[in-house]
Amino acid sequence: MAAALGGSLTLAPRVASSPPGNLAPANLVGKAGAGSRIEARVSKVALAMAAGSPVEEAVHASVSGIIHFSLAPRLSQATGGETLPELLTEYMVDMKCEGCVKSVRGKLEPLEGVKAVTVDLSNQVVRVLGTAPVKAISAALEETGRSARLIGQGSLEDFGVSAAVVEFKGPEIHGVVRFAQVSMELARIEATFTGLTPGAHGWSINTYGDLTRGAASTGAIFNPQQQDTEVHKNIFFFLLDSFGNLSQPLGDLGAVVADETGRADFAGTKTGLRVTDLIGRALAIYATADKSVHGIAAAVIARSAGVGENYKKLCSCDGTIIWES
CATH class of the missing domain: 3.30.70.100 (Alpha-Beta Plaits)
Structure with missing residues (x-):
């Protein structure tokens, strides 16, 4: 969902009220952080199955408009x-x-x-x-x-800590990643890696800056916006195909692609990312685009000098x- 930069989705009924068991489609109406509007249709039965609740509960939730969840900030x-x-x-x-x-x-x-x-x-x-x-x-x-x-x-x-840097110093992988705060809700990211194998490599901001066991000790991918309830998580996963990767953690940076020489460059932005929250955490890079196994290299994110x-x-x-x- 290219337009979704952050915001909320609300499950709204197509009619003012619905009797229990009504299988009519509901509207999912969302407002993206950039002010754009998105809309899709999904059956209430499917939502009930996704949330693990009876159909009546899902219908009631849709009528009362109490199901809200955030869109994952997007890397561009x-x-x-x-x-x-x-x-x-x-x-x-x-x-x-x-x-x-x-x-x-x-x-x-x-x-x-x-x-x-x-x-x-x-x-x-x-x-x-x-x-x-x-x-x-x-x-x-x-x-x-x-x-x-x-x-x-x-x-x-003035955004306080406005810049951060990560340095990979080998022995195999070298690189520099720079974060700069553009606004309170947007960070600019520039990266260069060398020494990678040709192809796609996942990279992410991980929770801890502990490098005692390399990337294996840096914890899970940084995700301060983790949902409070399993219902919300289940709805996220169900809507994955319709709305894009809504459950992607904030620290998931996708993948960079190395050329035949092992060099990979990236220049882009990430919504919702605040540099001040990254200092002391780690940035990990993975052997492939798959982040289900520990990364092959990691480095600590350090404060970098701002202007002047x-x-x-x-x-x-x-x-x-x-x-x-």
Whole structure:
């Protein structure tokens, strides 16, 4: 269900009242978080079977409108004509003169998705506002031949902890995953992995940052919106085919696909994800798209610098620039 970004579904009857045993279809009417509306029909008998309750109870529930459940927040990958949400990204760049500034601007400003570039030569800081992914910005800066390092990322608004990073350091799998808060209900995710086998690999945010046994000790997939009752869970599973994966945990990030060299890249968004809730948890990657077995690698999610939080320092001994990350 592409439109469903979060919200609730309400079971509503087609008539004001229904006698016990009425098998007429009911309407499932939902409002997605983005303000769109979805609707489907399912028989009350099927709902009763899904919930494990008598038909009369399901009919009564539909008449009184007491069955409510949330739609799973959705992961969206930016592909084709889609773009990432706008963010401010800061780099420390080795610049010594106005000629350096001109060179940097010349590479960054033509990039698709770049809205504005500001350069602070005295602090050697370059700020890029727009939807361009980190991968594209970093590649453009590399073309200038100057040393550059990402030092901060976040929204122009203050969301507290606005960024987080995960680093996979091998021995087989290497990678970096970045989370940035775009709004209170939306996070931007960018990831690059190497060392994977070609094909699809599931990845997820897991509950614990315990790496004593690798991914096996990171717990279940992070799911703060787990349902309170088994009835709700059963209805979720029954409606899976009609409405998409409604029961998907918030921390389930789907799968990334590695090419023949073992590299996988991702750039997209996740609704309902709040960076402040992720710090200290783990991100796991799996051997295949199947997440029913433990992952093959995991790393802890750490707080990352937001905008304006990570400027250079000078070594008191010899004046050498210390690059902070």
